[in-house]
Amino acid sequence: xxxxVHCGMELLEYRRLVTKSRLIYDLALIxxxxxxxxxxxxxxxxxxxxxxHTDYRRPLRVEWICxxxxxxEHARLGRxxxxxxxxx
Numbered sequence: 001x002x003x004x005v006h007c008g009m010e011l012l013e014y015r016r017l018v019t020k021s022r023l024i025y026d027l028a029l030i031x032x033x034x035x036x037x038x039x040x041x042x043x044x045x046x047x048x049x050x051x052x053h054t055d056y057r058r059p060l061r062v063e064w065i066c067x068x069x070x071x072x073e074h075a076r077l078g079r080x081x082x083x084x085x086x087x088x
Contacts, residue, residue, distance in 0.1 A: 014056075021059035025051055028060055040066035 009017070028034045029051075039046045042065045050070050051062030065073070 017056045021053060021056040024059035025053070025062065034060060034062070037064050040064065040069055042066070042069045045069075 025034070029036070034051070036051075037049060040049050041063060045066045045068075047066045049064040049066050052065050052070055052073060053059070053062055055061065
């Protein structure tokens with residue numbers, strides 16, 4: 001079987017993109033290039049929100065959401081990012 005992600009990338013290529021994106025995001029937080037709000041942008045809970053990537057190709061574009069909303073979103077997305085295809 002051959003694994004690809006929904007955007008057509010090989011699984012390994014996708015994993016590398018995610019790792020690189022998270023590193024850039026973490027470094028931007030440390031360098032104060034990103035400003036974390038004091039509440040969840042989805043539910044309004046006052047907290048220290050996490051940055052949720054909707055597109056790992058844009059590592060500094062995140063949605064600031066609480067842990068509960070982040071877990072719900074990833075549960076909603078599930079592992080449907082991956083499609084299993086037989087090699088052609």
